[in-house]
Amino acid sequence: MPQKMWRKPLDTEKIKLPKAEIHIIPDLCKGCDFCIEFCPKKVLEKSDQLNKRGVYPPKGVDESKCALCGFCTAICPDFAIFTIEKKCKEGCEDGEKE
Amino acid sequence: MNIAGTVNCEEVAKFAATLPHVIIAKDNRYTCSDQGQELIKNDIKEYNINRVVVASCSPRLHEPTFRKACEEAGLNKYLFEMANIREHCSWVHLHEKEAATEKAKDLVRAAVAKATLLEPAIETEVPIIKKALVIGGGVAGIQAALDLADTGYIVYLVEKEPSIGGRMAQIDKTFPTMDCSICILAPKMSDLGHHPNIELLTNSEVQAVEGYIGNFKVKVLKKPRYVTNDCSACNDCSEVCPVTAPNEFDVGLATRKAIYTPFAQAVPSTYIVDCEICLNKEGVMACEKCIKACERQAIDFDMKPETLELEVGTIIVATGADVHDPSSLTNYGYTHYPNVITSLEFERLINAGGPSGGNLIRPSDMKIPEAVAFIQCVGSRSEKGNLYCSNVCCMNTIKDSLLIKEHWPDVKIYVFYVDVRAFGKGFEDLYRRAKEEGAVFIRGLPAEVVEDWKTHNLWLIGENTLQKELYKVNVDMVILSVGIEPCHDSNVIQRLFTLSRTSDGFFMEAHPKLRPVDTPTGGVFLAGCAESPKDIKDSVTQASAAAARASILMAQGKVTVEAITPEPITENCQLCGLCSRVCPYNAIVVDKEQKLVEVIEAACAGCGTCGAECQFEALHMRHFTNAQILAQIDALTEEDADKKIIAFCCNWCAYAGADFAGVSRMQYPPNVRIIRTMCSGRVSQKFVEHAFARGAGAVIVAGCHPGDCHYIDANYQTQKRVERLWKKMERLGVDKDRLQLLWASAAEGERVASKVREMQATLKKLILEEVEKSKTAFAGS
Numbered sequence: 001m002p003q004k005m006w007r008k009p010l011d012t013e014k015i016k017l018p019k020a021e022i023h024i025i026p027d028l029c030k031g032c033d034f035c036i037e038f039c040p041k042k043v044l045e046k047s048d049q050l051n052k053r054g055v056y057p058p059k060g061v062d063e064s065k066c067a068l069c070g071f072c073t074a075i076c077p078d079f080a081i082f083t084i085e086k087k088c089k090e091g092c093e094d095g096e097k098e
Numbered sequence: 099m100n101i102a103g104t105v106n107c108e109e110v111a112k113f114a115a116t117l118p119h120v121i122i123a124k125d126n127r128y129t130c131s132d133q134g135q136e137l138i139k140n141d142i143k144e145y146n147i148n149r150v151v152v153a154s155c156s157p158r159l160h161e162p163t164f165r166k167a168c169e170e171a172g173l174n175k176y177l178f179e180m181a182n183i184r185e186h187c188s189w190v191h192l193h194e195k196e197a198a199t200e201k202a203k204d205l206v207r208a209a210v211a212k213a214t215l216l217e218p219a220i221e222t223e224v225p226i227i228k229k230a231l232v233i234g235g236g237v238a239g240i241q242a243a244l245d246l247a248d249t250g251y252i253v254y255l256v257e258k259e260p261s262i263g264g265r266m267a268q269i270d271k272t273f274p275t276m277d278c279s280i281c282i283l284a285p286k287m288s289d290l291g292h293h294p295n296i297e298l299l300t301n302s303e304v305q306a307v308e309g310y311i312g313n314f315k316v317k318v319l320k321k322p323r324y325v326t327n328d329c330s331a332c333n334d335c336s337e338v339c340p341v342t343a344p345n346e347f348d349v350g351l352a353t354r355k356a357i358y359t360p361f362a363q364a365v366p367s368t369y370i371v372d373c374e375i376c377l378n379k380e381g382v383m384a385c386e387k388c389i390k391a392c393e394r395q396a397i398d399f400d401m402k403p404e405t406l407e408l409e410v411g412t413i414i415v416a417t418g419a420d421v422h423d424p425s426s427l428t429n430y431g432y433t434h435y436p437n438v439i440t441s442l443e444f445e446r447l448i449n450a451g452g453p454s455g456g457n458l459i460r461p462s463d464m465k466i467p468e469a470v471a472f473i474q475c476v477g478s479r480s481e482k483g484n485l486y487c488s489n490v491c492c493m494n495t496i497k498d499s500l501l502i503k504e505h506w507p508d509v510k511i512y513v514f515y516v517d518v519r520a521f522g523k524g525f526e527d528l529y530r531r532a533k534e535e536g537a538v539f540i541r542g543l544p545a546e547v548v549e550d551w552k553t554h555n556l557w558l559i560g561e562n563t564l565q566k567e568l569y570k571v572n573v574d575m576v577i578l579s580v581g582i583e584p585c586h587d588s589n590v591i592q593r594l595f596t597l598s599r600t601s602d603g604f605f606m607e608a609h610p611k612l613r614p615v616d617t618p619t620g621g622v623f624l625a626g627c628a629e630s631p632k633d634i635k636d637s638v639t640q641a642s643a644a645a646a647r648a649s650i651l652m653a654q655g656k657v658t659v660e661a662i663t664p665e666p667i668t669e670n671c672q673l674c675g676l677c678s679r680v681c682p683y684n685a686i687v688v689d690k691e692q693k694l695v696e697v698i699e700a701a702c703a704g705c706g707t708c709g710a711e712c713q714f715e716a717l718h719m720r721h722f723t724n725a726q727i728l729a730q731i732d733a734l735t736e737e738d739a740d741k742k743i744i745a746f747c748c749n750w751c752a753y754a755g756a757d758f759a760g761v762s763r764m765q766y767p768p769n770v771r772i773i774r775t776m777c778s779g780r781v782s783q784k785f786v787e788h789a790f791a792r793g794a795g796a797v798i799v800a801g802c803h804p805g806d807c808h809y810i811d812a813n814y815q816t817q818k819r820v821e822r823l824w825k826k827m828e829r830l831g832v833d834k835d836r837l838q839l840l841w842a843s844a845a846e847g848e849r850v851a852s853k854v855r856e857m858q859a860t861l862k863k864l865i866l867e868e869v870e871k872s873k874t875a876f877a878g879s
Contacts, residue, residue, distance in 0.1 A: 005350025
């Protein structure tokens with residue numbers, strides 16, 4: 001078999017992918033679940049909080065996995081979800097906001 | 099004395115002279131030499147001879163030589179026959195001189211019997227397509243493609259990876275000259291990419307191959323890159339891509355994006371999208387970051403896989419090799435200890451373009467190690483991996499130790515070895531230099547590598563076999579000098595081109611000495627590590643040789659097809675259509691309305707399975723006719739038939755396997771008599787029955803392994819026929835152990851030999867009554 005690739009790549013720390021913040025406006029959601037179903041990184045799942053429209057809107061499970069592709073925003077019929085890039089200060093630790 | 103050392107040749111010649119139709123029989127040494135051939139030519143003229151039999155080596159080796167001699171003397175070459183008394187007799191019965199002489203007599207008798215019935219034939223010529231296919235874009239494939247293209251032929255190069263370059267592109271420096279590997283390879287890659295005669299098909303795989311020498315039809319699947327040729331390799335797409343994966347080119351030591359180029363010098367430089375990890379799947383466009391970033395609008399997710407149909411005359415297989423995965427050798431702790439790395443990982447680490455920018459660091463803390471150890475023969479020359487020597491690892495380690503000393507002279511280097519094999523030009527010099535620079539060579543591989551869990555340093559414990567004392571050496575990093583293995587998917591290529599592989603798994607050449615780049619399949623050649631482990635120089639040498647061999651064919655422009663195709667005998671034909679049904683090439687057309695049977699000669703490969711299927715003597719299998727084979731059986735069963743095994747062996751696998759047993763001097767009992775057919779599918783039930791009717795003790799039908807048949811699937815017919823025979827034997831009350839079916843490849847001489855040994859038991863318990871029973875049961879066949 002070909003050489004196994006089992007190590008964490010040595011440059012893992014150096015590769016900086018943009019960090020995402022997922023914003024959901026629960027009361028706009030009508031519960032179609034498109035965003036949950038089509039999220040390519042499977043970052044979303046149903047929350048357990050009923051909204052005003054009587055459905056369970058989505059919630060982010062693991063924000064760090066979000067690739068900021070914006071597909072959820074694009075397919076949401078109700079403008080109820082959007083993602084923005086977390087801006088960090090120069091040299092700040094992950095998640096530390098400007 | 100190859101033959102005369104075992105076989106009393108004079109006695110065999112005397113015996114041959116007594117055979118019917120024999121005008122003259124001579125005992126001669128080196129008959130294949132010019133003088134020997136002259137002798138044959140003179141005798142043909144002097145005695146007005148119209149058939150020639152030579153009892154010597156395997157027809158697979160020298161039949162063409164003698165056929166040519168006959169032709170030069172004005173005799174049709176199909177009137178020549180060979181008795182194989184070397185590979186099948188003298189070499190395998192070294193210590194049974196009398197029995198070997200008797201066997202040689204039998205084989206000559208059979209050859210003469212067949213020769214009596216030989217018929218002259220004229221070969222048809224087919225044109226050769228002046229285009230070549232090279233499979234694999236490593237240094238061997240690149241060299242072969244460039245040589246062919248420079249000669250003026252159109253070349254298709256198929257590479258499964260996104261870029262050509264192969265293993266050589268991954269290596270930092272080459273031995274013994276310490277050239278930068280990619281620096282000398284990249285210009286060749288670039289030449290290839292721009293060559294007007296070369297069509298480069300990367301990210302592509304060969305799916306199917308049809309046809310024969312000079313006229314192959316090859317289906318190639320070209321997988322989509324999702325990036326068009328407009329790509330300028332600016333890397334803007336990769337910058338914005340949000341998905342990462344370990345880069346295969348860096349053996350997973352560095353990260354790449356979902357849209358990427360494997361390395362800076364890649365050819366083609368066009369980027370590629372890795373669909374496995376890209377967010378866009380099955381037509382759903384989730385992420386458009388790369389598309390938006392690409393100024394040239396070169397990204398196109400609508401690209402579809404394409405199947406190309408190429409027509410080529412010659413094929414060069416340069417599919418390369420894999421490196422051994424050392425994780426099964428648990429005593430070295432690879433994948434458990436972070437600072438145990440493989441030599442391929444080392445190459446990427448020390449390469450300036452690699453993940454550490456050329457700094458020798460150890461993975462656990464990214465620090466430059468103070469002491470390193472190389473362990474040699476990891477996965478080579480051992481029961482725990484592969485039995486063979488991987489050829490390049492010793493010199494690679496010597497080169498690596500010099501590289502370390504060049505940049506970090508204070509790093510201590512220990513090399514634990516079994517033998518250092520520095521056999522090539524300039525190799526010993528390099529070895530001496532490494533020792534002078536202070537690398538310590540210790541004979542005796544460590545029994546175990548143990549990690550200090552606090553520091554991640556490693557203890558190597560073993561025995562120094564020169565000083566006969568135990569050692570315990572502490573180092574910061576261990577480099578496993580891993581061996582070379584056949585590509586994990588080389589069985590696919592094997593099937594596609596009906597090649598053979600040695601027991602090591604590498605492709606087998608047509609002849610290990612004299613045809614080292616040819617394969618048994620006409621028009622298909624080998625280059626590089628696909629054939630055996632070799633260094634860059636040898637790969638390039640072999641690639642140029644393969645290109646030259648392919649050029650010779652294409653320059654001639656035509657090739658003759660052996661006159662071994664069937665001729666329908668219309669008056670016997672019952673138009674049952676069975677022949678057409680078993681033909682693997684659809685080369686027989688039976689028109690029941692027009693009452694016509696036609697053989698399409700260009701499509702027919704001459705396996706003869708149609709002839710075996712025909713129950714009405716309506717197909718005349720040229721050069722392997724029913725009458726000829728029956729005459730061979732008669733001749734071989736003339737004396738002491740009940741003590742003999744008649745073996746029908748296919749030319750490509752079983753017969754070649756028996757030849758291999760001879761070359762390897764594997765000894766087996768001398769009571770087996772081999773009859774050669776092109777395919778085991780030629781062996782009609784009638785032949786086996788006839789052998790039993792003549793009182794043969796046992797019969798072996800031997801062919802290629804199922805799936806490896808040289809004639810697509812003709813050997814499935816063999817299996818069916820033998821199964822039918824077994825049933826019939828059971829019904830007739832004949833011991834069915836007396837008929838054996840054997841699958842043996844050209845490399846499995848031992849399988850042939852052990853089958854013959856195993857059948858001795860069956861013969862021993864064979865009683866006269868049983869022989870008589872089978873004689874009467876099959877009488878008349």
